[in-house]
Amino acid sequence: MPLQEGDVLWRPSPAQLAATRMSQYQTWLAQNTGREFSDYSALWRWSVDELETFWQSIWEFFDVQADGGMEPVLTTRSMPGAQWYPKARLNYAEHVFRQANADRPALICRAEDEPRREISWAELASTTGAMAEFLRRAGVRAGDRVAAYLPNRDEAVIAFLACASIGAVWSSCSPDMGPTVVLDRLRQIEPKLLIVTDSYRYAGKLHDRVEVVEQLLAQLPSVRAVIHVDGPLASTRPVTWNNCIAWNDCLARQCELVFDRVPFSHPLWIVYSSGTTGLPKAMVHGHGGIVLTHLKTLGLQHDLREGERLLFLGSTGWIVWNLQAGALLAGATAVLYDGHPSYPNADALWRVIDQEHVTLFGCGAAYLTNCMKQGLRPGEVVALESLRSINSTGSPLPLDCYAWVYQAVKQDVWLASVSGGTDIASGFVACAPMLPVTAGELQCAELGVAAYAYDEAGQAVLDRVGELVITQPMPSMPLFFWNDPKGARYRESYFGVYPGIWRHGDWIRFTPRGTAVIYGRSDSTINRFGIRMGTAEIYGVVEALPEICDSLVVDLEYLGRPSFLPLFVVLSPDCTLEPGLKARIKEEIRNKASARHVPDEIYEVDEIPRTLTGKKLEVPVRKLLLGVPLDSVASQDSMANPASLAYFVKFAAGLQRSDRESSRQGETQPRKAPELGQS
Numbered sequence: 001m002p003l004q005e006g007d008v009l010w011r012p013s014p015a016q017l018a019a020t021r022m023s024q025y026q027t028w029l030a031q032n033t034g035r036e037f038s039d040y041s042a043l044w045r046w047s048v049d050e051l052e053t054f055w056q057s058i059w060e061f062f063d064v065q066a067d068g069g070m071e072p073v074l075t076t077r078s079m080p081g082a083q084w085y086p087k088a089r090l091n092y093a094e095h096v097f098r099q100a101n102a103d104r105p106a107l108i109c110r111a112e113d114e115p116r117r118e119i120s121w122a123e124l125a126s127t128t129g130a131m132a133e134f135l136r137r138a139g140v141r142a143g144d145r146v147a148a149y150l151p152n153r154d155e156a157v158i159a160f161l162a163c164a165s166i167g168a169v170w171s172s173c174s175p176d177m178g179p180t181v182v183l184d185r186l187r188q189i190e191p192k193l194l195i196v197t198d199s200y201r202y203a204g205k206l207h208d209r210v211e212v213v214e215q216l217l218a219q220l221p222s223v224r225a226v227i228h229v230d231g232p233l234a235s236t237r238p239v240t241w242n243n244c245i246a247w248n249d250c251l252a253r254q255c256e257l258v259f260d261r262v263p264f265s266h267p268l269w270i271v272y273s274s275g276t277t278g279l280p281k282a283m284v285h286g287h288g289g290i291v292l293t294h295l296k297t298l299g300l301q302h303d304l305r306e307g308e309r310l311l312f313l314g315s316t317g318w319i320v321w322n323l324q325a326g327a328l329l330a331g332a333t334a335v336l337y338d339g340h341p342s343y344p345n346a347d348a349l350w351r352v353i354d355q356e357h358v359t360l361f362g363c364g365a366a367y368l369t370n371c372m373k374q375g376l377r378p379g380e381v382v383a384l385e386s387l388r389s390i391n392s393t394g395s396p397l398p399l400d401c402y403a404w405v406y407q408a409v410k411q412d413v414w415l416a417s418v419s420g421g422t423d424i425a426s427g428f429v430a431c432a433p434m435l436p437v438t439a440g441e442l443q444c445a446e447l448g449v450a451a452y453a454y455d456e457a458g459q460a461v462l463d464r465v466g467e468l469v470i471t472q473p474m475p476s477m478p479l480f481f482w483n484d485p486k487g488a489r490y491r492e493s494y495f496g497v498y499p500g501i502w503r504h505g506d507w508i509r510f511t512p513r514g515t516a517v518i519y520g521r522s523d524s525t526i527n528r529f530g531i532r533m534g535t536a537e538i539y540g541v542v543e544a545l546p547e548i549c550d551s552l553v554v555d556l557e558y559l560g561r562p563s564f565l566p567l568f569v570v571l572s573p574d575c576t577l578e579p580g581l582k583a584r585i586k587e588e589i590r591n592k593a594s595a596r597h598v599p600d601e602i603y604e605v606d607e608i609p610r611t612l613t614g615k616k617l618e619v620p621v622r623k624l625l626l627g628v629p630l631d632s633v634a635s636q637d638s639m640a641n642p643a644s645l646a647y648f649v650k651f652a653a654g655l656q657r658s659d660r661e662s663s664r665q666g667e668t669q670p671r672k673a674p675e676l677g678q679s
Helices: 012-016 021-031 040-049 051-059 090-101 121-137 154-166 180-187 210-218 287-301 321-328 348-355 365-373 399-409 489-496 535-542 579-592 618-625 642-664
Strands: 008-010 105-111 117-120 147-149 169-173 194-195 199-202 205-208 227-228 244-245 267-272 281-287 311-312 333-338 360-364 389-393 414-417 419-421 426-430 451-454 466-469 503-510 516-521 526-528 529-535 546-553 555-558 561-564 566-571 602-603
Touching: 008 399, 008 414, 012 180, 021 051, 021 287, 040 051, 051 287, 090 121, 090 287, 105 154, 105 389, 117 451, 121 154, 121 267, 147 154, 147 180, 147 210, 154 169, 154 321, 154 333, 169 180, 169 535, 180 210, 180 281, 194 210, 210 389, 210 566, 244 516, 267 287, 281 287, 287 426, 311 321, 321 333, 321 360, 360 365, 365 389, 389 399, 389 426, 399 414, 426 466, 451 503, 466 555, 489 503, 516 535, 516 618, 535 546, 535 566, 535 579, 546 618, 618 642
Parallel strands: 105 333, 147 169, 147 194, 169 267, 194 227, 227 244, 311 333, 311 360, 360 389, 389 414, 566 602
Antiparallel strands: 105 117, 199 205, 267 281, 419 426, 451 466, 466 503, 503 516, 526 529, 546 566, 555 561
């Protein structure tokens, strides 16, 4: 029988539950505060009702070290404007290096066609101390910005920790980003120093970045020096960048690693929104907020323990890289994977997970879905004995992919679909190790996260779809946007709909059991015949068909006329979009999603446009098809596959011709879009 939403797929055994950090935390609460809770729901309710007491318990349970007073925990609960621990001074890197004497690797580095490398805690401390000393000699001071254009390698982690140790502000971009998208980010923050690579390898191909770096330097006058990290092409030609220092030369002078304790809200890093429809928002997070939140999220919600290993598939331009660095806070080893997950063969990444004894594996939902569509069965190829949990994020995980994980990967594994964001560098609705895994659902709201579904009147609703909102402040909410001096963009981004309430922009439904279902972005909602539906509900049905690899649906509303709802699909190999398949797709949507949301037409495309972090460009494509110029709807440098937009540009032109013809003929509704065929 096919899975149904809510079917229980896994429960922790009593032994598994007793070993969790969450269980240890609850025991600690009982012993130190006298508080005992019957279940996770009661624990969560206490964590949001007694917000200050909860976060102080996290501080004490994880033994956060700081100067200054611990009171008040929170000056006010108003949003925006909440200020946490205003008297405390601490340092993110200091908490990382509490593990400095541990007899286990801090980092394990795996990259395409390169030898495996281990970096011990002692070596990480030594190189970080040397880099911090170089930064001081280079004139980098607390509050100065240091930016990187690096792949997922140890140099990025070392440089980040060195910046944190002296109070400098870190920001990174992935080398697969083009110059325009990088400049849109870095020009806002005016970095004093830039750390770059000349080249990188992906899917067996070498990518030269020398000219891109030259463009960056030409348009970043704030940069005083460049640190060069050798890429695979470094030995084939010299670089001629001004004020360039080789990475190894920066580490030549050994120096003891010391930590400058900074205010709780001192900026730690700057991360960015996707920037597909405008200048990226430069979000600033603080030392203290990230220390507390990552200890809670990784240690309790994800149950990452000392000595375990985390591998999160992602680049330095995605917030999961920052979360991956947080594994070090939890005393775990970060396994850095630099390369294509299916190179040189389809199960390459699964082999790495097995070889490196990865405990927690994180990835975008699209990766698991692609593995399923390719017919992979990793559990039959490798043992995966150490793998305890899998995190899926970036988009909702289809029901059939839940089934695939338990059938083809591992039966006894904790599969957690989680939803959070760059905005808070953690999760809103995620997972907890004492809860069962139910198909198609996220396990729970995180502790300390007052997450609810709101209707249009601003009232919380249960078991109904509503806007995901947060009603109480969190320590890792952005301190501010860097390029937003009066805070207008910050307020508009989160508090423009419900004053004083954070609106995240997702459709969500909380069930009476405390689980949740995400239905996609609320700004791409389809509203047909008065019935609203998130696009994820349609994707879940369409992409469950074996013939379909990927899909995109948009609602093209025409003033005074019925909407036109096209569905674009990427077919599996050797499949064709013949009338029978079209009819079956429509019937599946009618029966399993909504009869009112059956597409008017279905079109085959080669690719679905996606951001660099794998999100579908629903809103930009919708705007494009409604006649907005291409340059105004999306920055192509912020896309993983900008060439995919060519089809939609052509499609938009056909729609506009059809609409003009309809107007001339006096028709009251648009003509059907032209059959453009495959892109």
